[in-house]
Amino acid sequence: MGIQYDDFLDESYAPGDADLLCTFRLAPGEGMSLEAAAARVASESSNGTWAALDVESDISRLSAMAYDLERETNTVRVAYPPELFEPGSLPQILSCIAGNIMGMKAVDTIRLVDCEWPESVVSGFPGPGFGPAVKSEFLDATDRPALATVPKPKVGLPTSEHVRVAREAWLGGVDLLKDDENLTDQAFNPFRERVVDSFAARDEVQDETGERKDYLVNVTAETTEMLERVDFVHEQGGSFVMVDIITCGWSALQTVRERCEELGLAIHAHRAMHAAFDRLPHHGVSMRVLAQWARLAGVDHLHTGTAGFGKLENEDTAGINEWLRSDLYGMKEVLPTASGGLHPGVVPQVLDALGPELIVQAGGGIHGHPDGTRAGAMALRQSVEAWQEGVSLEEYAKSHPELRVAVEKWGSESPR
Structure with a gap:
């Protein structure tokens, strides 16, 4: 016919x-x-x-x-x-x-x-292995947002400096160290050396603080190499891997998801390159749909924006997050990650808009603190505590000097 x-x-x-x-x-x-x-x-x-x-x-x-x-x-x-x-x-x-x-x-x-x-x-897809449960299964962040940071500058630090910054951030109250999307296995900071040394520091900090800490290790590479890196993170005692899901491709992500299922690891999804598909409102693929594909493929956390309170373009972050938490025939939810230009002064606005079921990631908003990384991490944690208690940052800062310094430096404005 x-x-x-x-x-x-x-x-x-x-x-x-x-x-x-x-x-x-x-x-x-x-x-x-x-x-x-x-x-x-x-x-x-x-x-x-x-x-x-x-x-x-x-x-x-x-x-x-x-x-x-x-x-x-x-x-x-x-x-x-x-x-x-x-x-x-x-x-x-x-x-x-x-x-x-x-x-x-x-x-x-x-x-x-x-x-x-x-x-x-x-029904043909696995969906997330853990989803929001990572906050309680792997971390001590059940009743609050999990907090993460990328050492800054995001690339260029030698391994020793990367680990030093990580240690300070963990000691200050951050739950998760995160590799930048650009950091994989460069000569200035080799992958295996960084992973071994970072987890050794993590173990020391856990003993010192009594809090569980972990590391979102960027395993992005050619697919076979990614699987080897996933295995190595597991061998070193990690619970998470990070994948640049769009640049590495959906097939590779699905393959990594299978390996992570075998090893009991969660997948932190970075969306680098998403704007090539979704920034122009009249062409391409919306971030909402990209997030849907990521959930089907099985990521546990996904960067979805800051509802306009960070440095990136405003988008329907709240709507995307709602879909990631919606019922999908029993498939597990995805834990959204708010990142990009966040600092303690804007955290209450982000949590007002998006709620506490998040990972909140700050980079410069921690490491740019005038008193250093540990104080910056403390200020971030204090900003969350203030929001949980329903107290203004200005009031909470009176008895928390790290937060006071951060608010004095950055106020409540988002960077560009």
């Missing part, structure tokens, strides 16, 4: 419970109506083509269907039958719903805004 573009548009279509539903916002190409562009999106992302074909089998049941057009906003919904997808293959799904359609002449721009995932697709 011949399949034409019109076969991929039915505004009266009622999606089935098993369909994957994707919302796109698009600008039709020159001379193209919204209806025609919508039909081509559904066609190109499933089983259509530009030429009329003589196909003996009836494959219409495998066709995507554009069915809900909002003409004022150029928003289109497309339903995909689950048979189109290989179970558990995130790359294959993305090649469909975010593949060739991003470059078609039929659209000037197109943005994948949101997805509604059916159980038929979700």
Whole structure:
């Protein structure tokens, strides 16, 4: 039978419970109506083509269907039958719903805004191994945000200095040391040396403070090398690995997730490169959808922004975090991470906007403290305590000199 573009548009279509539903916002190409562009999106992302074909089998049941057009906003919904997808293959799904359609002449721009995932697709994925439970299973942060820091400058420190800064931050009250997304295995700070020395310092600090501490080790690399690094972190007594999930790729992330399941490790997901997909509001893939893919693949924490109180572009951080905590057929939740330009003076605003079920990460807002890293970590912890007690920072700072110095230096403004 011949399949034409019109076969991929039915505004009266009622999606089935098993369909994957994707919302796109698009600008039709020159001379193209919204209806025609919508039909081509559904066609190109499933089983259509530009030429009329003589196909003996009836494959219409495998066709995507554009069915809900909002003409004022150029928003289109497309339903995909689950048979189109290989179970558990995130790359294959993305090649469909975010593949060739991003470059078609039929659209000037197109943005994948949101997805509604059916159980038929979700069931093929493991989801997080731990999610928010890491705060109590691996750390002593059950009733508050977990606190993390990246030594600054974020790259360039030799191993000895990196470890010294880590020790000071842990002693000041930070729960987690974190590698920068750029720091992997460079000559100035080799991976294995850094991991061994950092965990040795961690163990000493745990004995001294009585609090559990850990390290988000960046294992990002070629996939085989990543697995070797995951194994090494486990051997050294770590409970977490960090992966730059977008730059290393979804297939690699899924492979790391399998290894972490075997070893009992949690995955901290850094989103470096996300803005290449989501910064332009009219094209690409939204951060909300990137976060959905990350949850399916099985990350435990994900950087989702600061609700505009840090140095990065404002985005729907609260909405993304809500989705990461939503019920998804029993799949575990993801613990959001707020990071990027945070310091003690803005922490209450972040917690007001996003709640305490977070990892709060500060870099310069700790290490730039006039009295050093330990005082900066103490000030960050004190800012959380003030928020928990419902006391203003100014009032709490009267009896907490580390916080007072931080507030005097940075106030309550976010950097750019």
